[in-house]
Amino acid sequence: MHLGLRLFFGFLVITGLAAFFVMRVFVAEVKPSVREVMEDILVDTANLLAEDAAADLGAMPEGGDLRGTRFAGVVQAYASRPVDAQIWGLNKRHLDLRIYVTDGRGRVVLDAGADLPSADGALGEDYSRWRDVALTLRGEYGARATREVKTDERSSVMYVAAPVRGADGRVMGVLTVAKAQSTVAPFVDRAEHKIVVAGAWLLGLSLLIGVAVTLWTVHAVRQLRRYAQQAGGEPTPGAALVLPPALPGELGELARAMGAMRERLEGRAQREQFVRALTHELKGPLAAIRGAAELLEDPSLNAAERHRFASQVGDQTERLRELVDRLLELSKLESAGQPAHREPVALARLTDRVLADHRAALEQRGLSVRWLQRDDDVTVPADANQLALALSNLLVNAVDFAPHGSTLELDLTRTAERVCWSLRDHGPGVPDYALQHLGERFYATARPGSDRKGSGLGLAIVRQVAALHRGALAITPAQPGLRVELTLPLA
Template sequence: MPLGVRIFLVYFVFVGLTGWFVLSTVMDEIRPGMRQSTEETLVDTANLLAELLRDDVQAGTLAQSRLPELLTAYGQRQPQARIWGVEKSAVSHRIYVTDARGIVLIDSSGIGVGQDYSRWNDVYLTLRGQYGARSSREDPDDPESSVMYVAAPIVADGEILGVVSVAKPNRTLQPYIERSQRRLAWFGAGLIGLGLLVGGLLSWWLSRALGRLTRYAQAVSAGERAELPHYRGGELAQLAGAVEHMRTELEGKAYVEHYVHSLTHELKSPLAAIRGASELLRGEMPAEQRARFVDNIDSESERLQQLVERLLALAQVEQRQGLEERVAVPLHGLIEELCQAQAARLQRAGVLVDDRVDAQLAVSGERFLLKQALANLLDNALDFTLPGGTLRFSARRQGERVTLCLFNPGPAIPDYALGRLTERFYSLPRPQTGRKSTGLGLNFVQEVAELHGGLLQVVNADGGVEARLELPVHPD
């Protein structure tokens, strides 16, 4: 299972369980919390009514006062109030007053007048100087029919004259409880969902970051050119730096060993030729033969110099993991510049150049490397072009890619050699001299092409050979 998925699952379980626990706890607290708030309001209301009723109860004129009429009118009121989206169309308080014996004097509902309520806790406790409250069901079989009763003593000269009780059915609170629970459920689910989304994004980001570093390590292990992932700091940036440092150290050691072996192998032939010629020159020989051996020494020395220079250039390209710059490089102007630099050789060989590349066509890359790559292609094409031949440059654009083609007339490449032309130190004999080159030119071009995200192909064409260099086009 991927690390990102495991992290997300752990996060999912933690956030889910935490969210469920917190949400369920808060949901369970809504009902008692709202009832406690309502009870506190009933306490205030009962005590206020106790003060208002004290004089009438003390004088014994409560029944003759306007209070029964007012309570009846109160019970018939229709507030038409909209509270938190809940419509309230009727009042729900029940108010009754008892004397010091617990006998109901007045009742806003009209059902308890004259009855003995002294056994009910609200009246019973209040008459004994305690806090009187109770919760009773209107229907014994229906737990939702419970009613809260809160009482306050009617006191005059330190004596309890009676009790006033205020009642409120719990069912009138249910719409507000349900609304709060719904809102809290949606809000909690949203927070949990947001938390899981953040966790998912975090897991995806971490998995993607580690995946980029893993792919980089795998590419380096496979010997492929790869660009080091860039991170903005932290442990991932340190890890990437450590991997890159390890790659540099390991590749540097292996690279030096490889090149020492390759260079040693390739230097044997020209050094043997130089040594043999120098030994022969120590003896007496005709001047014409001596001049031939001196020419051999010069040519082999030049070959050694070219080998060293091209190895150094190739080593610099192979060690690079990316381009130092990406600029627009016009192909037509670059070809003209190279042809001018090779004008003497072209004239001496009697070879013409046909540049058919559009002057407006430009590729994206590092100009110095592209110039070196095209110079190697041009050198290779000149080596295989007979006097009087014409080299032809052309280019075609396909989407975001440009394919630059260099055609040279001459013998076709044998089938066995087509797949090996870009191998290091592999070379075919030149038609005019029969000698081989260093075998590094096309390998260098291939490295430059891959560094630019491109491709090199050398194929047989009608009447000759065509080298195709595919590169990214520069955005207009």
């Protein structure tokens, strides 16, 4: 299973379980909390009405009831009182308290209010065994909850009693206030609905956050994976440095650690590649020098032959010197993280200076230079010496491959953000398979008319200079010839 799916399902399970248990606790606590609040209110109501009923109950004759008394009229007036109340969006259109009073033996002497069992209520019935009455007569707190339909929890009615005391403090009877729990069911249902809706929103938002966190984590891990995969390939000389992805926290520390590891690995691979290529390049000149030296020891050689072999030693020594010089230049450029001295450089005037330095080589091969487009106002922020070195190497390659008496074409154009310097010769070009390798250390093709090859370091130096200046080198066939384009940013 993919990492993203694992993270998402893990987050889903954790969030789902947390939301389920939290919502279950909230929903499970709604009804008990409502019952507690309702019981608390009924306690206050019962004690208040018990004080009001005390006088009429004390004046009631033995075996009588409270019908026709002032308290009975107040209760009947309450029961028939119209009401239209908006309670947090719910309508209350009738009063729903049932009030009954028992004497000291538990006989009901008054039953009025809502939800009466009959026309006269339970008047005259013995309630002495009901918990609310029995406990209150014993001096304890009396309350009960009784279902009208035993199998229906919503038919439960809560009864809360209060003692009715005489002037001497004696308990004369009990006043009970009853309220059906179905009257508060709409409030409970609404609260549960709000909790469920809020829980669903919470779960949905949590899942969205989980998806976002999962996508971010997977994206960061994929960045690290791509960066790690780049460390497995062969390093490209002169390529722009690939920085580790900028990530926060521990992933950022891991990215930087991978960057340091990659630098060590690439440095080792580059050194191994460099040593192999350098060894291969040194074999030819050294073998030629050794062979010439052995032949020069032959006493039978005439003066012309000695001169030829001595010239060969000199040529191969010069080739070795050129190889070492270019290696030093390339090593210096690769160790630099940025141009040494960045300043505005006019590319047209710098090109004129490079052409002047190579005028002798151009005249020797009868080559002319023609500008296709030239913009003398183009300047780029660059190190003038490094840029001159790059242009010089490109010009030397063009001179080596251009036919005698041909023309080199220069072009200097710019766009809103970049400038393009290009040079084209009309030589034989290079095979298609070799195009992608040009610019690699020690990769070179034979010069026209001879088997002599260059070191391949010239274009490697140009690529490195371009990378240091955040530019690029492109080499394309021109039919005939080859075109090299050095692109640099204007800022």
